[in-house]
Amino acid sequence: MSEGQVMKVMTPRTSDDAWLRACAGWTELLGPEQVLTDPDQRRAAQTATFATDQRVPVILRPATRAEVQGCLRVATACGVALYPSSRGCNWGLGSRVPVEDRCGVLDLGRMNRIVDFCEDMGTLTIEPGVTFEQVVEFLDQQGSRYFFNITGSSPWSSPLANALERGDGVGPYGDRVAHTCGLEVVLPDGRVVHTGMSRFDRAATATLHRWGVGPSLDGLFAQSNLGVVTRMTFWLKPRPGVLQIARFRVDDPAGLAPLIDAMRQLRLEGTLGAGAGIWNDFRAFSARGLFPWEHQTPPLTREDLGALMPEGGAWFGLTTLYSAHIKQAEGNAARLHEVLGPVTDTLAVAFQTQGSEEIRDLLLEGSPSTLAPFGDVSTAFAMMSGRPSVASQRSMYWRKRDATPGFQSPERDRCGVIWACPLIPLHGPQVAEASRIVEQLISAHGFEPLFSWVVQHERVAYFIILLIYDRDVEGDDARAMACHDAILDACIARGWIPWRLGIHSMDALPEGRGDTDALVRELKQLLDPSGVLAPGRYIGG
Incomplete structure (x- = not known):
């Protein structure tokens, strides 16, 4: 990516050189081929299945947790915003278009490793770029007695992203996110959090128990903008007789x-x-x-x-x-x-x-x-x-x-x-x-x-x-x-509050009772004081 290409993505919001400095930092981190500013690629990233006017200045394609950390550190240092997307198949709810204007897309599709699998205990640990089809093929190759609860969406969509949106699937574990544990999360400033028992080295139950000991953090990272989940363990059910x-x-x-x-x-x-x-x-x-x-x-x-x-x-x-x-x-x-x-x-x-x-x-x-x-x-x-x-x-x-x-x-x-x-x-x-x-x-x-x-x-x-x-x-x-x-x-x-929102409905909810909304906003301010991660997604400023 040349300096001329970077200048093409500048917006009035960045009258200083914030985006220019950010793109230079990301190019050094990821290489120019993973920092996309081509107009056609950006146009595709800012297109959903309904009218949108958000502009996407750049698309980043990290392949490792360390690269995600680096991307967020650069964004924080330069004061520009990034919006994570796993596979971009959130059809009807925004695809991969950011909620707010002038956010770069953090495309996690290259993070597509199946990290761990245990046939005895029925657990599978994956990254956000892994697809439903990939999981099914993997289980077939293993000759596993387990099956994975799929969704009616695309075979090329992300189970991890679907779980974080509290999406549903078929089978006894259809409430997908309720049967996950051991999240690995990159915070907006680049720090890393491990949830449940996975926070401890050599924990024998890291992939087997959701809550761990002490306060449970898993729920903070579903339907939120408090961190980028780079790893998650799913529980599997045996195929029925x-x-x-x-x-x-x-x-x-x-x-x-x-x-x-x-x-x-x-x-x-x-x-x-x-x-x-x-x-x-x-x-x-x-x-x-x-x-x-x-x-x-x-x-x-x-x-x-x-x-x-x-x-x-x-x-x-x-x-x-x-x-x-x-x-x-x-x-x-x-x-x-x-x-x-x-x-x-x-x-x-x-x-x-x-x-x-x-x-x-x-x-x-x-x-x-x-x-x-x-x-x-x-x-x-x-x-x-x-x-x-x-x-x-x-x-x-x-x-x-x-x-x-x-x-x-x-x-x-x-x-x-x-x-x-x-x-x-x-x-x-x-x-x-x-x-x-x-x-x-x-x-x-x-x-x-x-x-x-x-x-x-x-x-x-x-x-x-x-x-x-x-x-x-x-x-x-x-x-x-x-x-x-x-x-x-x-x-x-009539009191029928939505259980899931799209980028077009993030402002639809009524004000919460008591101090709940204020507490959530305080958490956002604490973890992301610069507002660089997915601004407007479920948690406002």
């Missing part, structure tokens, strides 16, 4: 409330040890393919959907049972039937034993034709066994007339994708009310109401709301963001 996939359908729109209450019962009593997903009819239809341009023009109305889905169905669900023995599996299926049978119109449980490719499908309620919207159950078995897929990414192209094969570049292809993520009590009437309110708001703004419920916990539900549109349609960026804001306003007014 019998894997069961239950698919269920409710035809009456009013049937959501009793279904949710039944799911809460199954979670609380322990019959369900893994998450469940419940899709509304629009979301279920969108999973089949792209917008039906040959039949309709946007927005698709409920009457249009009825003509396109003559088989009907209001709510479509799927959950998984992991059992060690066939007798346990049969008992779980019987209990599932006992609880879900009265509140569903279709209920089927498919069985697959470990080491066999044969799938035995048992229809407990309904007729075979009502299972058609669920597609091939073997696809679900692959995913629930920890096999990543690109299938769900197709939905980002729902409104694109000229969708490209592969569905892997939503930013480049100008797909419009915005997520909203309210957290709702796992209580039937409240879930039904939230669904009604959000459907009305989305329809009023001219989009299809695409949403689902994820029952990952015993007492709360993740409300996953997708606004999908075409960024090439004039005015849709602004209209979609207005819809998103209206949804969050309506939910927050």
Whole structure:
């Protein structure tokens, strides 16, 4: 990188030579090939799946913890800001675009080592650039009896980043961050922190126990801007002796409330040890393919959907049972039937034993034709066994007339994708009310109401709301963001606070009670007095 290239990235905020000095320091540390200032590369880094105006002056690509420390020390010394990104697949929530303007991107993709693995204890320690696909391939190569809980996002996304965002996955460890420990964290001034028992040399339980002894620091570094996590240990579950996939359908729109209450019962009593997903009819239809341009023009109305889905169905669900023995599996299926049978119109449980490719499908309620919207159950078995897929990414192209094969570049292809993520009590009437309110708001703004419920916990539900549109349609960026804001306003007014935020919603939260917010800001000031690390990300100034 030449001095002329550096000068091209200067901004009014840096009327002095701060960025020039920083880039010179980073070039000396990383080498010119890892300090990127090419306009096309910077343009890609500042592009999300919705409208953004943040400018990225430079992209840094460290490969080691020591280089991360050096990058942050240079940033602190020069008073410029950096925004960490692991793989950049945070689609619908900002991709890798910083929250605030004029932040360099600290691209951790080259930190892609699997640091440690223990087959006996089922632990895996990785860096932020490791991908889901890489983990699955590694476990296959090891001939491991364990599987990794994947997400519906890209196979090339980062498990570590997903955990830090408190993302969810499939399987018994679907609440990903709750089954991690031993974080290695670089603070904004370059110091290094180890959490839990990993703070002690030769600790035998460094990868086995989350809390350690004394105050626990792990939570400070999830959904925050207090440090850069460069290493994390994940716990793994053994592959089950019998894997069961239950698919269920409710035809009456009013049937959501009793279904949710039944799911809460199954979670609380322990019959369900893994998450469940419940899709509304629009979301279920969108999973089949792209917008039906040959039949309709946007927005698709409920009457249009009825003509396109003559088989009907209001709510479509799927959950998984992991059992060690066939007798346990049969008992779980019987209990599932006992609880879900009265509140569903279709209920089927498919069985697959470990080491066999044969799938035995048992229809407990309904007729075979009502299972058609669920597609091939073997696809679900692959995913629930920890096999990543690109299938769900197709939905980002729902409104694109000229969708490209592969569905892997939503930013480049100008797909419009915005997520909203309210957290709702796992209580039937409240879930039904939230669904009604959000459907009305989305329809009023001219989009299809695409949403689902994820029952990952015993007492709360993740409300996953997708606004999908075409960024090439004039005015849709602004209209979609207005819809998103209206949804969050309506939910927050009812006490349904988001459990996850995007770069577009970091300022959406109401003021916290007591002195909580002030304490968090004091911690930020203590650890990052110059505000160089991810300013505006969850913790303001």
